[in-house]
Structures are given as structure tokens and as C-alpha cells.
Amino acid sequence: MQELTGLRERLAGIEERIARACQRAGRDRQEVTLIGVSKTFPVTAIREGIEAGLRVLGENKVQEAASKIPELSQLCASHGVRWHLIGHLQSNKVRRAIELFSMIHSVDSLKLAERIDSICGETGERMPILLEVNLGGEETKAGIEPSAALELCEKIGQLPNLSLEGFMTIPPYSAAPEETRIHFRKLRSLRDEAIDLGIVSAGFTQLSMGMSHDFEVAIEEGATLIRVGTAIFGSRE
Ligand SMILES: *Cc1c(COP(=O)(O)O)cnc(C)c1O
Numbered sequence: 460m461q462e463l464t465g466l467r468e469r470l471a472g473i474e475e476r477i478a479r480a481c482q483r484a485g486r487d488r489q490e491v492t493l494i495g496v497s498k499t500f501p502v503t504a505i506r507e508g509i510e511a512g513l514r515v516l517g518e519n520k521v522q523e524a525a526s527k528i529p530e531l532s533q534l535c536a537s538h539g540v541r542w543h544l545i546g547h548l549q550s551n552k553v554r555r556a557i558e559l560f561s562m563i564h565s566v567d568s569l570k571l572a573e574r575i576d577s578i579c580g581e582t583g584e585r586m587p588i589l590l591e592v593n594l595g596g597e598e599t600k601a602g603i604e605p606s607a608a609l610e611l612c613e614k615i616g617q618l619p620n621l622s623l624e625g626f627m628t629i630p631p632y633s634a635a636p637e638e639t640r641i642h643f644r645k646l647r648s649l650r651d652e653a654i655d656l657g658i659v660s661a662g663f664t665q666l667s668m669g670m671s672h673d674f675e676v677a678i679e680e681g682a683t684l685i686r687v688g689t690a691i692f693g694s695r696e
Contacts, residue, residue: 565627589627643669
């Protein structure tokens with residue numbers, strides 16, 4: 460249980476830093492949702508996180524999520540906890556992902572969007588999704604090229620069972636958060652461009668960006684969803 464000690468204190472510290480970043484940027488704290496990224500952490504740690512106040516949790520693999528979320532279903536229901544998928548989604552896992560998650564951040568192709576749309580059509584659901592954008596041009600990273608993002612928004616916007624709500628990015632890693640600012644700013648411009656061109660609907664507002672080491676800069680640049688793992692749960696061994 461070593462890793463659990465201090466979670467409540469770490470979360471309180473993060474809350475304070477979020478509040479200060481919002482203040483610096485002249486933003487309302489309500490505009491920023493903290494997602495506790497619980498990948499690799501056991502159900503015991505997640506339970507502690509929920510009891511300490513986390514209301515949105517993020518996992519990056521469907522299979523791992525499926526082994527943890529059902530065990531927590533009662534606690535999640537009583538505390539109004541929702542789960543977001545933040546990692547790559549394979550088409551053969553879409554059905555399970557729809558059962559487990561209330562938002563998918565990692566849509567990176569029309570084909571995947573169509574698959575989610577089609578299964579939601581069968582089950583009568585509407586899935587909120589984000590488009591993952593690869594801003595750093597890194598070939599190893601998932602996500603669509605920024606130059607293809609707007610056209611894809613237009614096409615995905617036609618799918619009746621999806622609610623396209625914004626963009627997500629994982630910028631190239633830099634130990635200095637200030638160096639990442641330019642990428643966060645780029646994602647925000649891309650969102651604003653999509654809005655200005657009128658190719659997205661009114662619900663297109665979200666920017667999922669910022670992790671443990673750079674969430675404050677992300678908030679200053681307009682993040683609405685920040686994905687924080689190690690700073691809450693401790694290091695992943
Ligand atoms: C693991 C992960 C995070 C959280 O990273 P930390 O550095 O632990 O905060 C955020 N986003 C994605 C997509 C991840 O896979």
C-alpha cells in the first residue's frame with residue numbers, strides 16, 4: 460500500500476496548482492476538467508482516488524479498463540464517476556469501449572469514427588469523441604496531421620451517432636513545459652479555425668492537452684481536459 464500514501468495530499472496540491480493556473484489565465488476553474496489517469500494502477504489506488512474526489516478517470520487500454528472498471532461500478536455509480544478512453548483504439552475493441560467509456564479522446568481516422576458511429580447506431584447511443592492530432596510530426600506517435608484535421612472534422616461531423624467535441628494531443632516530450640506551449644497554442648488555433656470556418660457544431664469546444672509535467676501551461680493555453688497520471692497516483696514502475 461506504499462504507493463497509496465499521500466494520494467489525497469498530492470491531489471490537493473494539484474487542485475491548488477489548477478486553481479492558480481486558471482487565475483493566471485483569467486479562466487474559471489469550472490472550465491477545466493481533471494482526468495485522473497489510472498493506467499497500470501490497481502483498483503485499490505483508483506478507489507482511493509475516487510474517495511479523494513476524482514470524478515473522471517482515464518485509461519489508455521480497453522482490455523485493462525475492462526479488468527478494473529466493473530469492479531468499481533458501484534462506487535462509480537454512487538459518486539457519479541465517468542471514464543474516458545485516452546489511448547489508441549483498435550477496431551475490434553470498439554464495442555467494449557462503448558460499454559466502458561463516456562468519451563473517446565483518441566479517434567485518429569475516418570474509419571475508426573465510422574465504426575464507433577455504426578455500433579452506437581445499433582445500441583442507440585451517442586458517443587462524445589475527440590480527434591487526436593499529431594502536432595510534433597513524430598512518426599511514432601498516433602494522431603492525424605494538423606493539415607488533415609479540418610477535412611476530417613467535416614466528414615466526422617456528418618456521422619449521426621457521434622458528438623465531435625474537440626481535439627486531443629500528446630505533444631513531443633520536453634522536460635521544460637515552456638517548450639510545449641507552442642504545441643498547445645497550435646491545437647487551440649486549430650480548434651478556433653474549425654469554429655470560425657463553421658465546419659463544426661456548437662459543441663466543439665474541448666481541448667484535451669496537458670499531463671503531469673505540463674498541465675499548468677496547457678491550462679494557460681486553453682486546455683479544458685487535462686490528463687494527469689503520475690502526479691496523482693505516483694510513478695508507474
Ligand atoms: C499516461 C498518459 C497520460 C498521463 O501521463 P502522466 O505523465 O502520468 O501524467 C496522459 N495522456 C495519455 C494519452 C497517457 O497515455
